[in-house]
Amino acid sequence: MKVIYACLLAAAGVMSTGAVQADEALAKSKNCLSCHAVDKKVVGPSYKDVAKKYTAKDEPMLAKKVIEGGKGVWGPVPMPPNPSVKPDEATKLVKWILSLK
Numbered sequence: 001m002k003v004i005y006a007c008l009l010a011a012a013g014v015m016s017t018g019a020v021q022a023d024e025a026l027a028k029s030k031n032c033l034s035c036h037a038v039d040k041k042v043v044g045p046s047y048k049d050v051a052k053k054y055t056a057k058d059e060p061m062l063a064k065k066v067i068e069g070g071k072g073v074w075g076p077v078p079m080p081p082n083p084s085v086k087p088d089e090a091t092k093l094v095k096w097i098l099s100l101k
Contacts (some may be wrong), residue, residue, distance in 0.1 A: 023096030030085050032066075032093065036098060045074045059098070063086045065091035 038040040048101055054062060067090050071078035085093070 020052060023092060026089060027093055030082060030089065045081055047097045048100050051098050054098060056098060059091065059094050062094045063087065066090040066093055
């Protein structure tokens with residue numbers, strides 16, 4: 001029984017790591033990482049700082065901002081719109097960012 005439990009935990013860890021890498025790859029492919037980094041401020045806030053500030057209830061608003069851009073929340077530099085990001089991709093990116101707490 002312990003062996004089965006250990007295998008299930010290992011498989012879950014591999015699957016979650018794969019999802020994190022896939023979402024980071026999506027962020028790279030959509031040029032998000034040219035202004036953001038996971039753990040430090042670049043032009044925009046770090047994703048870990050975003051994750052500290054928002055919760056799952058903010059996902060729709062954040063997904064909209066990923067696509068349409070925003071300004072004034074993190075300082076004077078606006079986040080430009082990114083129309084190449086589709087709504088389902090924006091949701092996936094936001095879920096990934098919020099998971100970085």
